[in-house]
Amino acid sequence: MVVAIYPGTFDPLTLGHEDIIKRGLYIFDLLIIGITINNKKKSLFSLEERIFIAKEALNYYSNIEIISFKGLLKDFMSNNNIKIILRGLRNSLDFNYEFQMANLNNYMNKNIDTVFMTSTNKNQLISSSIVKEIAILGGDISKFVSSSVEKHIFTKINNIDNKKVKYI
Numbered sequence: 669m670v671v672a673i674y675p676g677t678f679d680p681l682t683l684g685h686e687d688i689i690k691r692g693l694y695i696f697d698l699l700i701i702g703i704t705i706n707n708k709k710k711s712l713f714s715l716e717e718r719i720f721i722a723k724e725a726l727n728y729y730s731n732i733e734i735i736s737f738k739g740l741l742k743d744f745m746s747n748n749n750i751k752i753i754l755r756g757l758r759n760s761l762d763f764n765y766e767f768q769m770a771n772l773n774n775y776m777n778k779n780i781d782t783v784f785m786t787s788t789n790k791n792q793l794i795s796s797s798i799v800k801e802i803a804i805l806g807g808d809i810s811k812f813v814s815s816s817v818e819k820h821i822f823t824k825i826n827n828i829d830n831k832k833v834k835y836i
């Protein structure tokens with residue numbers, strides 16, 4: 669059984685992430701969606717909310733598990749006997765960042781390797797921040813996130829007075 673982890677912040681899950689997950693499942697028997705806190709970023713949704721949103725959006729896949737992890741990815745992987753990281757590449761900026769992360773993870777644990785999938789054309793423009801920005805400014809995000817995710821974004825935004833969104 670070939671198992672991989674697709675780690676990320678997923679604040680929230682977009683159709684770009686779903687594209688990588690769907691195609692990743694053609695390669696891997698089990699895909700662990702590992703949702704974590706990235707201290708360099710302020711999140712709109714709490715970790716628990718991001719897990720709930722991803723579970724709801726991905727509930728029709730049987731061979732995925734959605735979990736959260738804290739600390740170093742390589743430690744979570746060795747504790748759970750996972751050896752492959754799946755990541756998406758949208759452009760050359762992603763490549764530079766991902767190249768460093770993949771090499772560092774492998775340097776810290778030689779049993780860990782990263783597999784990259786290039787994003788399909790229409791998903792190369794998406795990022796979670798851009799989707800949130802468009803939504804906050806009243807734009808249409810239906811091309812970028814699934815309908816359940818769209819609902820959660822607008823509920824969150826509309827619950828906040830004067831659209832002053834509080835990032836966690």
Ligand code: COA
Pocket residue numbers: 675676677678679682683684685688704706739740741742756757758768769770772773787791794795796797798
């Ligand atoms: N389609 C659309 N958007 C995508 C995408 C895709 N295929 N792949 C990534 N993105 C977007 C995300 O939405 C996110 O956008 P945002 O910055 O606007 O929120 C951005 O690209 C970054 O991607 P994401 O997948 O969220 O990764 P991240 O950079 O937040 O997280 C981790 C990277 C979690 C994998 C990394 O920080 C990690 O491993 N952390 C654990 C601690 C650790 O081990 N650190 C040492 C690493 S060597």
